[in-house]
Amino acid sequence: MADAWSVVVVFGLGRGPLRYTELRRRIGGISNKMPTQTLRKLExxxxxxxxxxxxxxxxxxxRLTALGESLLGPVSVLARWAEEHAAELADADGG
Structure with a gap:
């Protein structure tokens, strides 16, 4: 869980199982390569x-395993934080 895409994928699967294309659509803004690499690492x-x-x-x-589901609480908190500070993060990144 050391990278941002892992957090995003876990959060994306938080509402239940998804096919690869459904997951990519839910995440948005991700290349074809990153979800594959991330899913393999999470597996x-x-x-x-x-x-x-x-x-x-x-x-x-x-789908998330029981261990993966145990991450939903912390990941949800992180996702909410990122939403609340999206403008500040974009400014810091030059966007």
Missing amino acids: RGNLVERRTLPTAPAGVEY
Whole structure:
């Protein structure tokens, strides 16, 4: 959980399982590469579970594990803080 995208992905999956494209849409402003790398890292850390769906063509959905769900409280607080200070953060970043 040392990077911002991990926080964003955990928060994005907080309302329930999502397919990859649904997750990208929910997050917004992320390249194709970053969610894949982030999801793999979160899977290795046992925070996210990948499930193959019995559809044609085969689909995949991601969901938080029990350990991942335990992060929702702290991540939600961080997300609220970021929303409250978005203008200050943008100013500091030159935007």
